[in-house]
Amino acid sequence: MASRRREYFRKTRKVRMRDLKHSVTGWLGMISALLSAGLFVVSVCFSYYYKGDADIYVGSVGLLALVLAAGAFVLGILAVREEKVRPVPPRMSLALGMVMTVLLVGLYAYGI
Numbered sequence: 191m192a193s194r195r196r197e198y199f200r201k202t203r204k205v206r207m208r209d210l211k212h213s214v215t216g217w218l219g220m221i222s223a224l225l226s227a228g229l230f231v232v233s234v235c236f237s238y239y240y241k242g243d244a245d246i247y248v249g250s251v252g253l254l255a256l257v258l259a260a261g262a263f264v265l266g267i268l269a270v271r272e273e274k275v276r277p278v279p280p281r282m283s284l285a286l287g288m289v290m291t292v293l294l295v296g297l298y299a300y301g302i
Contacts, residue, residue: 213275219265219283222258226290229255256294262287 233251236244266284269275 210274210276213269213272213280215265215272216269216275216280216283219262219269219287220279222265223262223283223286223290226255226258226262226294227286229258230290230294252294252297256291256298259287259290259294263291 229251233248233255236251237248240247262283264287266280266282266287269280270277270284272280
């Protein structure tokens with residue numbers, strides 16, 4: 191019985207999570223993507239509060255959110271390519287950065 195357990199753990203050694211490290215790039219990308227989503231919510235609240243007349247405020251906050259979202263997308267791509275890292279933060283950074291970038295670019299394209 192003990193030999194079967196040893197054999198099992200030898201086979202699964204490559205996929206064990208304790209051997210994987212946290213990616214600093216992935217966490218920075220995820221924080222950047224969450225900040226971008228937060229700034230998007232803030233810009234929507236500003237626009238609602240000023241009844242659509244918050245020109246420079248919403249534009250500057252939205253532009254900062256777009257820069258953060260694009261940065262999160264790039265950091266997510268770089269973090270996914272790293273070897274032996276935990277997969278969740280880089281993938282979340284990539285997905286949320288992509289969604290926020292497309293959303294904000296679409297919003298700006300609609301505004302033009």
